[in-house]
Amino acid sequence: MDRLSNTVRPYAWGSTTAIPEFLGTPPTGEPQAELWMGAHPGAPSTLVRDGGERALTDVIAADPEGELGPETVRAFGPRLPFLLKLLAAASPLSLQVHPDLAQAREGFADEEARGVPVNAPERNYKDANHKPELICALTDFDGLCGFRRAREAAELLAALDVDALKPYVDILRASPESDALREVLTAVLTADPDEIADTVTRAASAAARLAGGADGAGNHAYAVCTSLAEHYPGDPGVIAAMLLNHVRLRPGEALYLGAGVPHAYLSGLGVEIMANSDNVLRCGLTPKHVDVPELLRIVRFEPGEPAVLRPLPGPGAEERYEVPIDEFRLSRFVFDPADPTDSAGPFAPRPLESRTPQILLCTEGRVVLHAADGAEPELALERGQSAYVRAGERVTATGDGTLFRATVAV
Structure with missing residues (x-):
């Protein structure tokens, strides 16, 4: 450790x-x-x-x-x-x-x-x-993450009532979804810089008026549009962002x-x-x-x-975020001595054995790492502190807090 x-x-x-x-x-x-x-x-x-x-x-x-x-x-x-x-x-x-x-x-x-x-x-x-x-x-x-449905994006753009956006609305309503999204994103990113800057300004002004409406997806989309235009005035990415899903974690x-x-x-x-x-x-x-x-080749x-x-329960009270690649795995341990539902016991050490390297990050409270063979002194991590554990090291953890674990899945 x-x-x-x-x-x-x-x-x-x-x-x-x-x-x-x-x-x-x-x-x-x-x-x-x-x-x-x-x-x-x-x-x-x-x-x-x-x-x-x-x-x-x-x-x-x-x-x-x-x-x-x-x-x-x-x-x-x-x-x-x-x-x-x-x-x-x-x-x-x-x-x-x-x-x-x-x-x-x-x-x-x-x-x-x-x-x-x-x-x-x-x-x-x-x-x-x-x-x-x-x-x-x-x-x-x-x-923002991934594309909205084309018709949903069309309705959001149509409500802005900006003339320069109306051709995009027509494409999104009429074409097959993937083709429509590609065509509109291409048009936005290759538009004349002065013309798209004016479009962004008009769209942001309209979005600011609409953002105060009834709560819902449109409200969030218009609020995001307004904020992006404030940070990046005239940037075509402001319009491109209207094609994407807004996510709050x-x-x-x-x-x-x-x-x-x-x-x-x-x-x-x-x-x-x-x-x-x-x-x-x-x-x-x-x-x-x-x-x-090159961007359009990759998107x-x-x-x-x-x-x-959301984290899935695993052995030893480990909660894992499942992803489809092997370079990394992220999981967490939530130590709560007051939790009566903890089947392992509120103060039971959590095993952190791995054949691959690990980085451990404490994000809440205090977590103590122990060498399983007792050969090394324990290592206490407060919030924001982290530790590296080389492959094959047998480590356990106790504490009252949250520990994130990053390792390799091979």
Whole structure:
């Protein structure tokens, strides 16, 4: 067991208060968007080994099989295949999608062959990996995820009564759903910049009037439109967002975001886990590069309600968020000594054995980790503190709080 020291990333959309309050540290006045826990080369966690502080990347590189386990190395190579984050959004992130594994490999190889510098602003693929991700809410958490039904999007746009949007309404009402969504998104993202900026302004003004109406899906959609236009005036992503589902997660609920699903986080605090990749293709709500042809190749135009995940009970009182990939698994343990329904007993230790590496994050109260053989001193985690456990280590946990567990499923 190793206590981790982690880096906070100060992206502009981050909250100035949420992460400091969570960690019990004074705010700096600057945005604090993400706390990274893992071995991403951009900001690896550090730990104390052999009397000195070392980056987790270096620890793993020195003994990949000993740290990750042979199964993880065979499946994903000599690196930790996931990155765990604490994410605090005070304003909307960019509207984006991620490629699947085959698309990432193809896109990365193409840009490498064409000599596009990896740090170039027009570069789409920073690596050859996919980037599925899961966000689990710690507070109420708002986001956009996947396409609405085409007719629902048509009604929302029609109610705005903006002349420039009426051709989109007709397409959404008349064409097959997937074709209609593709055609409208393409038209929005390739429109004349001045014309679409004027359309966004008019749409936002109409949405502001409609947002105060009766509660319901339309109300939320218009409120989101108004907010996005305030943060990104004139951005075509404001109209694109009207095609997407608005989702509000309650604490403990989660969203899994697979390849090709357009999404954007809007506000809230959550635990996020993802495959260790930087591949992002943006649709809007950003001053960064938007590669429309490549984006349209990646997006999956599949309308429908997003599936909100709730943890499923597992052995040893572990609650698991089921996802269809192997790079990561996220689960949690809720320790409540006052819970009379706890069949394991309110103070029973929870086993955390795994053949793969683990990162453990305390999000509430206090949790104590114990080496199962008693050879090491116990390690106490308060809210916001985390630990790394190498593959094969036998650990148990007790306490009065909530512990999130990130590991590999191989």
